[in-house]
Amino acid sequence: MSLPAGFDPYAVLSVKNDCSEKELKNAYRLQCLKWHPDKNLDNKEEAQKRFIAAREAFEFLFDKTKRAEYDANKTKIRVREEKYRQRMEQADDERRKKIEELNRREKAAEESTVQSKPSEQQEARQRKREEERIREEMRKIREELEKQAMDEIRQTEERIRKAHAEHRAAQKIIQEEAHLAKLKLKFEAPDEENDYSEEALRIIYEPYGKISAISLIKKKKGKRLCIIEFAKGVNAWGAELEEGVGDGPKITGEWIVPPSEFQTEPEERQEKKNDDDIDYDSMSLEELEAHALGPNVEKKARIE
Template sequence: MPLKPGQNPYKILDLQKGCTEKEIQKAYRAQCLKWHPDKNLNNKEEAERRFIEAKEAFDFLYDKEKRAEYDKGEEKVRVAQENYDKRMAKADGERRKLIEELERREKEFNGAGKRPSDPPTAAQQAKKKKTDHRNFQEEIEAIRRQLEKEVNEETERERHQKAKESTMPQLLVKWKVADGGKDYSEEDIRKIFENYGRISSISSVIPKKDRRKRIVEFDAGVNAWGAELETGNGPMPELTAEWLKPPVDTVKKVEKSAGSATSNLDHMSLEDLEAQFMMGDF
């Protein structure tokens, strides 16, 4: 795949000169993940352009000959080629003819066929170069397909993970603690709410003056409806609870009663929710 004039393949893949083939593969994979069209739905046109540029840069840098030529500079390569042609033009014609004659006689003496030491003809060199180039292009294409396959698989895994997280019910639990009064530990909260379904995790306590909060996250698909009515165990402080992400089969019912404030939190992870509540007053 040709590189467009003015493009810097190192800059496109965020690499430096002298990078290894493994580094090129790793950089190309990273760019594919970053600019995969399925992950940039709001900026699809630029993502597709960057995705194609990454492919072109990968093809160019993975070809050692092209990369070496680029590193040396086109002008330097051109001058070197001209000097080489001049030296060849000045070579002794008679000497070359003598060598060719000796090689011809040697072939005749040894009969039909070609000795391993005989230098290849220009046609054979051209054919070999063409074959090597085709094989190399096939190798590059195979590596690129494998990298893109890995990117697609990772993108799909991320999509499934996000879908799974979006179905994990999350309950915000709140209570007040008097000076010197009893308080709920994580284990206390777990014992109370595990009666409503298997718990995936519980956030650290979120304190604010005399108030305390924790976020209880149930496993995906758990129908923990009713946990929002829990009031705790006396003589411990009274608990109040509300759904941040209600069980899947009751989303519509809860959204109607809770309003848009709950639905805005539907796609936040437990860590993001915890940070949100640390900063805000929910």
């Protein structure tokens, strides 16, 4: 494979002239990652050109014979140009013209020698076999490097898709929690005996629906603030009218987030259970009396 005029394989792969095969492979893999057409859909034509150029540069430099010839020719050109520069610095106008003409002839002679150099039939066959062997070895390496680059692209895309899915799931949970019914309660407790604990409040309000969270805040002078969050799908309308039990502190309720119209009907109140469902044998005397006197007294008995 001959290189186009002005094509510098080292510059295409961004490697130094003395780079190792390992560095060459790594440079080609990085170019594949950077210019793979599937990764540059908005600039696919340019990416395709860069991708092909990187492949050609890699194939050329991985062929040790071609690389050695290219390096030797580059060295020869560099030495000649350096000598030419030194001559020109030391020469006057007339000599410069002669040096320029001599340099042009030398360059033309070198190109002519390279192009017209004859090769023996046996050398040609041997060279062909060697080129085929190198080409096959290079093809396998190139395919492996391109596969690695494509795998990295797919893994990156999968990580991005997974992150987006996790973000959407988290946003869904946040939105659902934002629509959970939340009830704010206020009451005053003159002393510890006339107060409601979190457990007592749970017993009072659970008949309106399943509670997912409850937070009781005790303020100064016996003032209490409580936030009750009902579970998803619970329609707890009516809970805001609950005033407490018996001689306990009077509770006032206010919805922070009212139940949604899409939420289900509240669970059947525990105090409306049929007498057939009540296990009287397991009740204590106090509980039997509370049940007989009515639902509020029964709540109070459970709280106490």
